[in-house]
Amino acid sequence: EPEVTQTPSHQVTxxxxxxxxxxxPISNHLYFYWYRQILGQKVEFLVxxxxxxxxxxxxxxxxxxxxxRPxxxxxxxxxxxxxLEDSAMYFCASRQHATGFQGAKREQYFGPGTRLTVT
Amino acid sequence: EDQVTQSPEALRLQEGESSSLNCSYTVSGLRGLFWYRQDPGKGPEFLFTLYSAGEEKEKERLKATLTKKESFLHITAPKPEDSATYLCAVLTNYGGSQGNLIFGKGTKLSVKP
Incomplete structure (x- = not known):
């Protein structure tokens, strides 16, 4: 089953x-997203x-x-x-192109995340 | 302001003890409500999409329902492997844009054998 992959899994900087x-992202998806999740908090949309x-x-x-998208x-x-406050899990997500409301698939599929630690 | 509130924050169940998780939302124009499962240190895993009030979706021991103000995730006869944080998210209508997901804080479910 296709999945979103992310690298690295952990980055310390x-x-x-x-x-x-x-x-x-998943190969036939056309919409791409970044979200972040600070430890213990909500997943937040970035872009x-x-x-x-x-x-x-x-x-x-x-x-x-x-x-x-190079x-x-x-x-x-x-x-x-x-x-320091950029320390968080960063998730990439992707979504298929929505072809219209009827039958549209708007769910986003998330990668495993990159844990960013800023010291 | 668009908001998503989940309750309870944490739920402990015995194996086989059915229960429901709640997600209430206030949005300007709902274009979809999504349930995800998140295991510790992992990304959200897609479970269900609901688009309109009255809609229901099922998958194994999970059933999601939607009204105009809230959604429920019903867990029937849960097993320890159902232990995870369950996230609710809404896709709102930003008029012409593709919209983005607004997440709730999640419900952390623990199922004891």
Whole structure:
């Protein structure tokens, strides 16, 4: 069964360093997302991406964050200058193209996550 | 503001003891309600999508239902392997955009043998 994969599973970095989190979405999916979950808190939306551009972003997704789809399979989240409060699990998700309300499949499939620890 | 509230926060059951988890929502335009299962240190695993009031979905010991204000996840005769955190999320109508998921805090279910 196709699944979303993420690398690395755990990343430790020092405050102020840049990190790149990588995701391979399900191959026939066209919508891509990043979410994060701080320990013990809700899963929070960061950004959505469709047709090679950002569709929506939350207030969390400020100028230190960027996303890219460098080729036909990878989807990346870059944090330019990490802060202590960026420590969290980061989840990538993908969704099939919705063909209309009737029969539309809007569920998002999540990867296993990358645990980011900023020291 | 769109909100999703889940209750209880934690639920302990004996194996075979059926129960229900609640998800109440306040959204401007519901485009879908989703149930996920999350094991510790893992990503959310998709369970069900519900689109309209009155809809029901079943999978093994789980059954999800939806009304205009809330959804229930019914667990019948649970087993220890059903222990996990169950997340509810809504996809709202942002008029022309694809929307994003708004999650509740989850219900942590523990099933003792």
């Amino acid at each position: 020092q405050m102020g360093q840049e990190v790149i989190l990588r995701c391979v 959505s991406f469709y047709n090679n551009e950002i569709s929506e972003k939350s207030e969390i997704f400020d100028d230190q964050f960027s996303v890219e 080729d036909g399979s990878n989807f990346t989240l870059k944090i330019r200058s990490t802060k």
